[in-house]
Amino acid sequence: MQNYTQAGNTLTITATADTASGAPVQVGKLFGFAQGAASAGQPLDVITTGVFTASKVQADAFAVGDAVYYSAANGMTATADGNTEIGYATEAAAAGTASVSVRIR
Secondary structure: OOOOOOOOOEEEEEEEOEEEEEEEEEOOOEEEOOOOEEOOEEEEEEEEEOOOOOOOEOOEEEEOOOEEEEEOOOOEEOOOOOOOOEEEEOOOOOOOOOEEEEEEE
């Protein structure tokens, strides 16, 4: 197939800010996790598929299959309003815990 470019599991973009390895990255509707660190303006590999453990709003609880949203200010959250849906929980995460396992899409 002549129009196939790549699988798209990892994309190289220009970092919009200094980014640590493993940090969530959102550019428009594109969401993923940084594969390595990069300074603003430098190339940054972003993994766009898979399951990741990420910081969440501690007051939020997730059951397996619940939608997970991303808030640039707060991390992963159960709050849809004003946030971007990025995937679903792959394990239960109780209120009071610091992280959630999320399958990004």
